[in-house]
Amino acid sequence: IIFIDEIDSFLRSRSSSDHEATAMMKAQFMSLWDGLDTDHHCQVIIMGATNRPQDLDSAILRRMPTRFHINQPSARQREQILRLILENESVDSSVNLGDIAKETDGFSGSDLREMCRDAALLCVRDFVHNQSDSESEEAIRPIGQLDLQAAASKMKQSKSAGGPGILLHAALD
Incomplete structure (x- = not known):
């Protein structure tokens, strides 16, 4: 193959x-x-x-006589993907991945991975900003609901800037 x-x-x-x-x-x-x-x-x-x-x-x-169209993941599948992506990350216990999954309709697994990376970077940026002001030994805070929502919003803006989602509606054999 x-x-x-x-x-x-x-x-x-x-x-x-x-x-x-x-x-x-x-x-x-x-x-x-x-x-x-x-x-x-x-x-x-x-x-x-x-x-x-x-x-x-x-x-x-x-x-290539046979073609398959693989749909974007459903809300349930997105939630499972998010759990896999975040399983080894520090995530606040109040995070509701079901809500994040509902807010990310049209996202691919790759989009979700990038979104989670962006959310984690928000935590790192906060840490760096706070460290420059003091000598604190404070650890990087866990990823929170607002971090994931902000990253999702950023992803939605970049996805919509690319034009309409032609592929999501492409008729493939």
Whole structure:
């Protein structure tokens, strides 16, 4: 099994503005891929993942006859993902991950990881700010509900700045 993550990064639709080396690489890749299909004893499966199926070259799509659309996680799944991400972090006992999961509709697992990282950085920034004012041995405070909500709000703003969520509604076979 050959799995290519972010397949759109090098197999996007060909255009006249492609660099010559890029065009040659795409042609060579597709030629080699075709060779796999001609050998009946070959048991190679090529799989690719992308968040941008509309950017893939049509010749690549023909070589990948089966497509799957993986939906964004549900609220329950987001809560489970948050628990996994935060299991080894210092989190305030009052944090309600169910509420955070409800507030993060449309977030991927990667988005949730980034959101949690941003929330943790808020705690670190507070610690650094407080340390510069005193000689205190105070520890970094646990991640709180407000930290997660602020990080989620920041993520929502950056996600909406990228335009409408075309992929969430893409009709895939």
